[in-house]
Amino acid sequence: MTLLERKESDGLTSAPDAPSTASTTIRIAIADAHRLLVEGLVAILGQPGTGIDVVATAPDWDGLLGHPNHPAEVVVLDHDLDDALTGPARVRELVAAGAHVVVLGRRPDPAAIHAVLRAGALGFVPKTDASETLLQSIRSAAAGELWLDPSLQAMLDAYDVSGDPGLGDRERRALLLYASGRTLRDVAEAMGTTEETVKSYIKRARRKYRAIGIDLGTRALLRRHAAREGWIPGD
Structure with a gap:
């Protein structure tokens, strides 16, 4: 198809x-x-x-x-x-x-x-x-x-669409900004929300990725995945 x-x-x-x-x-x-x-x-x-x-x-x-x-x-x-x-x-x-x-x-x-x-x-x-x-x-x-x-x-x-974790817009944005090296405070300011809300977005996004077999539980794993997917420049 x-x-x-x-x-x-x-x-x-x-x-x-x-x-x-x-x-x-x-x-x-x-x-x-x-x-x-x-x-x-x-x-x-x-x-x-x-x-x-x-x-x-x-x-x-x-x-x-x-x-x-x-x-x-x-x-x-x-x-x-x-x-x-x-x-x-x-x-x-x-x-x-x-x-x-x-x-x-x-x-x-x-x-x-x-x-x-x-x-x-x-x-x-x-x-x-x-x-x-x-x-x-x-x-x-x-x-x-x-x-x-x-x-x-x-x-x-x-591309296997079934491998998409199904992130919401705000979850994807928070994860991308955090993967780029910004602090939680920086991400919160960019998104016009609080650090606690950003933590919640990132936690939910990581849980959704874990459900499809992708571990983004650490900052290093997240950055490696982000570079591989083209979200951020590779090293």
Whole structure:
């Protein structure tokens, strides 16, 4: 079963209806904290002949939501914006606002990709991929169609979805931040909550991983798993 077939059969969040074909120009927004990356994307995507008009850029979530051109037809969204929300939570909010979403990620983590696709994203593009991959994904998303690079599709099709521990958005976010080396206090501040609540998120996440046979009971085991899954850079 392909990922698209799995998405349909599993009852994943539907994307909004395909946009009107009255205009051939795709209006997009880019949300990413890395200024050089955004400037490069604007230069590439805005070239004559691409059929794309970059109408908004933002370094963070609040900047995107507060932009006068929000929601754009397609939002190119950094998966790892540094705030209290997770990638799937952002995707759901953008879809509810009427945008199509293409997610950019540092590394192709199968569990994270499945999570954003379930939330309604129509594409995922690793930041190591070529610009043509992003262009194809944007054009497909604007038509209301899911598209993934064939090599990424093959990787996801080989991934055992049953091995997903089923973390909630806040549990995943707390675990990722803690795995990156932050203290409990730092994680609590980033998520806008208390240290005790963060401890609870991490404890529940570890218990869910233990239920599928993965021990993340120590900081060392957690960091090793995080590096292997691409959540953080490897040593």
